[in-house]
Amino acid sequence: MLEGDDIDDSQYVSGLPGPLGVLDAVIARLEAVLLAIGVMLMAANTVANVVGRYVLGRSIYFSEELNQALIILITFAGISYAARHGRHIRMSAFFDALPFRLRKVMMIVITVVTAAGMFLLAWYSFDYVLTQASRGRQLPALQIPQWWIIVWVPLGFFLTGVQYALTAVKNVIDKDIWLSTNTLEGYDDSREEEV
Amino acid sequence: MIWAIFGTMVVLLLLGFPMMIPLVAGSLIGFVMLFGGIGQLDTMVQQILGGIRPASLIAVPMFIFAADIMTRGQSANRLIDVVMAFFGHVRGGLAISTAGACTMFGAVSGSTQATVVAVGGPLRPRMLKAGYSDKFTLALIINASDIAFLIPPSIGMIIYGVVSGTSIAELFIAGIGPGLTILLMFSIYSYFHALRHDVPTEPRASWAERRRALLRALWPMGFPAIIIGGIYGGVFSPTEAAAACVLYALFLEMIVFREMGFRQLYATAKSTGLITAVVFILVGAGAAFSYVISFAQIPQAILAGIGIDEMGPYGVLFTISIAFFIGCMFVDSIVVVLILVPIFAPVVQATGLDPVLVGTIITLQMAIGSSTPPFGCDIFTAIAIFKRPYLEVIRGTPPFIVMLLGLTVALIFFPQIALFLRDLAFR
Amino acid sequence: DTWRYAFEEALHEVQGQFAQKFKEEVEANSDHTVQLFPFGTLGESADIMEQTQSGILHFVNQSPGFTGALIPEAQVFFVPYLLPQNQDQLVSFFRNSKAIHELFPPLYEQQGLELLTMYPEGEVMLTTKAPVASPEDLNEVKVRVMTNPLLVSAYQAFGATPTPLPWGETYGALQTGIIQGQENPAFFIESTKMYEVTDHITRLGHNNFTTALMANKDFFDGLPEEDQQVIRDAVDAAFDYIIDYQTGLSDESLAKIEEAKPSITITELTEEQRQPFMATAEAVEQEFLKIGGPQAEAILEQMKADLAAAAEAAGGPVADETPTEEAEAPAD
Numbered sequence: 018m019l020e021g022d023d024i025d026d027s028q029y030v031s032g033l034p035g036p037l038g039v040l041d042a043v044i045a046r047l048e049a050v051l052l053a054i055g056v057m058l059m060a061a062n063t064v065a066n067v068v069g070r071y072v073l074g075r076s077i078y079f080s081e082e083l084n085q086a087l088i089i090l091i092t093f094a095g096i097s098y099a100a101r102h103g104r105h106i107r108m109s110a111f112f113d114a115l116p117f118r119l120r121k122v123m124m125i126v127i128t129v130v131t132a133a134g135m136f137l138l139a140w141y142s143f144d145y146v147l148t149q150a151s152r153g154r155q156l157p158a159l160q161i162p163q164w165w166i167i168v169w170v171p172l173g174f175f176l177t178g179v180q181y182a183l184t185a186v187k188n189v190i191d192k193d194i195w196l197s198t199n200t201l202e203g204y205d206d207s208r209e210e211e212v
Numbered sequence: 213m214i215w216a217i218f219g220t221m222v223v224l225l226l227l228g229f230p231m232m233i234p235l236v237a238g239s240l241i242g243f244v245m246l247f248g249g250i251g252q253l254d255t256m257v258q259q260i261l262g263g264i265r266p267a268s269l270i271a272v273p274m275f276i277f278a279a280d281i282m283t284r285g286q287s288a289n290r291l292i293d294v295v296m297a298f299f300g301h302v303r304g305g306l307a308i309s310t311a312g313a314c315t316m317f318g319a320v321s322g323s324t325q326a327t328v329v330a331v332g333g334p335l336r337p338r339m340l341k342a343g344y345s346d347k348f349t350l351a352l353i354i355n356a357s358d359i360a361f362l363i364p365p366s367i368g369m370i371i372y373g374v375v376s377g378t379s380i381a382e383l384f385i386a387g388i389g390p391g392l393t394i395l396l397m398f399s400i401y402s403y404f405h406a407l408r409h410d411v412p413t414e415p416r417a418s419w420a421e422r423r424r425a426l427l428r429a430l431w432p433m434g435f436p437a438i439i440i441g442g443i444y445g446g447v448f449s450p451t452e453a454a455a456a457c458v459l460y461a462l463f464l465e466m467i468v469f470r471e472m473g474f475r476q477l478y479a480t481a482k483s484t485g486l487i488t489a490v491v492f493i494l495v496g497a498g499a500a501f502s503y504v505i506s507f508a509q510i511p512q513a514i515l516a517g518i519g520i521d522e523m524g525p526y527g528v529l530f531t532i533s534i535a536f537f538i539g540c541m542f543v544d545s546i547v548v549v550l551i552l553v554p555i556f557a558p559v560v561q562a563t564g565l566d567p568v569l570v571g572t573i574i575t576l577q578m579a580i581g582s583s584t585p586p587f588g589c590d591i592f593t594a595i596a597i598f599k600r601p602y603l604e605v606i607r608g609t610p611p612f613i614v615m616l617l618g619l620t621v622a623l624i625f626f627p628q629i630a631l632f633l634r635d636l637a638f639r
Numbered sequence: 640d641t642w643r644y645a646f647e648e649a650l651h652e653v654q655g656q657f658a659q660k661f662k663e664e665v666e667a668n669s670d671h672t673v674q675l676f677p678f679g680t681l682g683e684s685a686d687i688m689e690q691t692q693s694g695i696l697h698f699v700n701q702s703p704g705f706t707g708a709l710i711p712e713a714q715v716f717f718v719p720y721l722l723p724q725n726q727d728q729l730v731s732f733f734r735n736s737k738a739i740h741e742l743f744p745p746l747y748e749q750q751g752l753e754l755l756t757m758y759p760e761g762e763v764m765l766t767t768k769a770p771v772a773s774p775e776d777l778n779e780v781k782v783r784v785m786t787n788p789l790l791v792s793a794y795q796a797f798g799a800t801p802t803p804l805p806w807g808e809t810y811g812a813l814q815t816g817i818i819q820g821q822e823n824p825a826f827f828i829e830s831t832k833m834y835e836v837t838d839h840i841t842r843l844g845h846n847n848f849t850t851a852l853m854a855n856k857d858f859f860d861g862l863p864e865e866d867q868q869v870i871r872d873a874v875d876a877a878f879d880y881i882i883d884y885q886t887g888l889s890d891e892s893l894a895k896i897e898e899a900k901p902s903i904t905i906t907e908l909t910e911e912q913r914q915p916f917m918a919t920a921e922a923v924e925q926e927f928l929k930i931g932g933p934q935a936e937a938i939l940e941q942m943k944a945d946l947a948a949a950a951e952a953a954g955g956p957v958a959d960e961t962p963t964e965e966a967e968a969p970a971d
């Protein structure tokens with residue numbers, strides 16, 4: 018939460034080669050923008066509701082649903098962004114105490130298992146989105162299909178899975194231990210580990 | 213089933229997996245066992261989304277956002293200067309001021325992590341310079357941040373209120389007494405600590421200096437006015453108050469103090485979004501896990517096993533305190549509340565306990581859990597922003613934890629500490 | 640087998656009473672057991688509905704107000720002054736309505752649901768800080784409503800400022816004065832302590848809170864005929880039980896409220912006082928026809944015919960245009 022901790026998106030290097038890497042870098046930038054815009058919109062929407070109620074004597078009746086859509090957007094754009102930068106919360110006290118070789122093996126196991134978990138969730142959330150679309154559930158206030166606001170969910174899980182898979186590969190081919198494709202594990206980077 | 217689930221979760225946690233994985237794995241095993249396969253994982257996704265849906269959760273990113281803006285700008289520093297001007301000369305005054313600053317900041321923020329950053333950031337260097345040990349300083353900062361969790365507004369109380377259906381306004385008022393009691397306990401402890409270690413005091417500020425500090429803090433003093441006046445004056449709900457703080461913080465830092473430009477606003481919003489995402493995915497995963505626990509009716513089995521129904525009010529309160537204390541030591545406290553509050557709800561109701569008292573005690577345990585090893589989030593925050601090793605951050609905490617547990621016991625036997633103000637206001 | 644049954648209220652509230660009776664009947668007349676999941680234990684109203692659609696749950700009790708997100712026609716229960724205030728007419732309507740027994744079931748079927756029954760939960764009452772006798776009294780009054788366009792337009796038509804607010808914040812908002820009113824059946828006003836933070840209870844007679852029990856269709860169709868019969872009989876028994884249970888429930892709840900807070904005023908508006916409120920129903924009906932889905936008109940017409948028949952059967956005066964309007968669901 019300090020300025021020095023801000024992620025400089027222009028320094029981001031994708032873990033993927035070639036055109037895929039370019040695509041990945043674009044996605045990374047998009048995630049960052051969605052996070053920032055999402056948070057600002059949420060504040061604006063909530064304040065506007067208060068203003069509407071007092072100044073205009075009318076509530077923004079869809080305010081709550083809009084915030085719901087934004088929080089889903091922020092969360093699922095954020096989890097893959099956090100995975101890119103090794104920012105997911107983890108308890109590393111015991112891990113840190115292990116010798117280097119064991120840590121390295123463990124990190125590969127961790128990233129592979131995490132990637133698998135994310136892909137599984139991506140698949141089932143994709144299924145969930147399809148199911149919701151077929152049921153035709155509407156958001157009562159906005160009167161739009163509910164699935165519109167959850168399309169980020171499979172995407173977020175999938176992109177998070179990709180990041181962990183890439184990190185696994187990087188840990189296999191590189192001599193160091195990597196938390197994400199461009200975050201080294203290690204004490205000096207502890208701010209990258211836990212927030 | 214339950215041991216397979218808990219065992220797997222603890223092992224994955226200790227091995228250093230991202231915390232969402234143990235929670236996801238716990239619910240995954242549960243779903244497979246309950247439905248004989250992975251065919252019903254749609255519902256797991258539904259529950260993850262359900263976990264982050266409650267409208268009141270919006271207050272979390274909003275307060276993180278507001279605090280981050282204030283810390284980057286001048287508002288936080290100016291507020292701290294006022295406290296310093298008045299109490300800097302007292303024996304242990306700087307330490308007491310730190311606790312006092314946490315209390316004041318607590319009227320703005322509902323998050324212990326935000327408080328550690330906002331108060332600890334500027335005050336730790338001053339305390340070290342004044343001769344306090346880092347061991348004491350770090351422990352004081354991460355534990356005094358608990359006050360902010362009890363003084364309204366409080367994320368913990370908002371979530372407890374939503375989950376249990378308890379009036380959030382009543383919870384807020386009930387938190388003031390215990391919050392101030394912690395301030396008192398920590399102040400007395402700081403005084404004796406400073407006395408024993410002969411920590412020098414700062415020179416007494418003149419009234420002119422105090423006046424100057426006050427004047428400089430005139431604008432930032434608007435925060436408590438907005439929140440307390442706004443909520444209790446019927447202008448907005450606690451969630452909306454958080455967003456109003458964001459707006460006011462932006463007004464101060466961008467227009468009045470000209471401390472922040474659009475570039476930094478963007479960076480701050482992004483950082484808020486990132487913190488929100490990593491916390492909320494755990495809230496969601498916790499909700500999916502809680503679904504499994506609820507569907508399989510596991511808590512009923514455990515609670516029947518320990519005979520909580522025959523315990524009477526004191527027994528129930530002690531059981532709740534212990535369960536939440538231990539739970540919050542290991543798991544994100546929000547997740548603990550999401551899981552345990554519905555489990556205890558029937559027995560709380562059956563015993564006729566005041567849900568506001570129960571909520572206050574639970575909130576206190578959540579606050580304590582923020583600074584207890586192994587998983588206290590304030591410990592990680594402190595490691596992150598002060599760049600100190602894990603063990604150094606927690607070395608000084610035991611006396612503080614003991615005081616806080618003492619307050620828990622006091623609350624059980626003297627509920628008026630919490631309920632006095634509530635009864636005054638609402639009864 | 641174990642049949643799982645979720646509902647939107649606590650065990651001691653109306654849907655909980657219905658569920659317990661259903662469970663008792665099923666277990667007495669078959670080898671099956673029924674596991675009950677009250678409000679919140681498996682998620683919110685929409686969650687338990689989806690779980691029933693995907694077959695994790697076998698039965699779900701959901702009020703049409705919520706089902707409206709899935710079946711827009713169900714929002715007809717939000718149209719004010721559609722349902723009768725006379726209890727006999729009301730019961731006769733729910734027992735015999737062609738709309739409920741013939742028109743709605745195919746709509747539920749499309750969503751994979753077997754509609755088992757609809758039943759009333761009690762008259763919706765408005766609680767406010769200031770007395771209400773006419774739409775003018777609601778001018779500028781912010782009334783908390785659940786997020787639904789029809790409910791919003793109903794209160795707009797009444798002259799109030801409808802304010803959607805999460806249920807968890809309603810008590811606090813009434814206390815601090817962000818809003819000045821909310822509506823619910825009497826038993827719910829009593830159990831959620833809404834009377835503590837408002838001073839006047841007004842019976843506009845604009846609606847009776849309606850709810851519905853349904854089963855997963857594949858599950859239900861897959862049952863042997865005798866099990867289906869067990870379920871139908873249990874539903875009938877629970878329906879009779881709940882009608883009986885409800886007679887006097889509103890009065891009992893109001894008496895409890897008066898005992899807890901003697902200063903509260905409870906006003907039943909006269910027929911004459913209700914007229915200006917009733918006059919606004921037409922606008923809401925139009926809104927319903929607009930957003931109530933393809934069957935909206937057929938459902939509304941049939942409901943009106945059923946209500947006229949119910950009025951005749953009960954021997955009462957022909958329905959005064961009948962109230963409706965899903966209140967904020969108690970389970971909200």
Ligand code: NA
Binds near residue numbers: 320323362
């Ligand atoms: Na606070």
Ligand code: NA
Binds near residue numbers: 357358579
């Ligand atoms: Na803390």
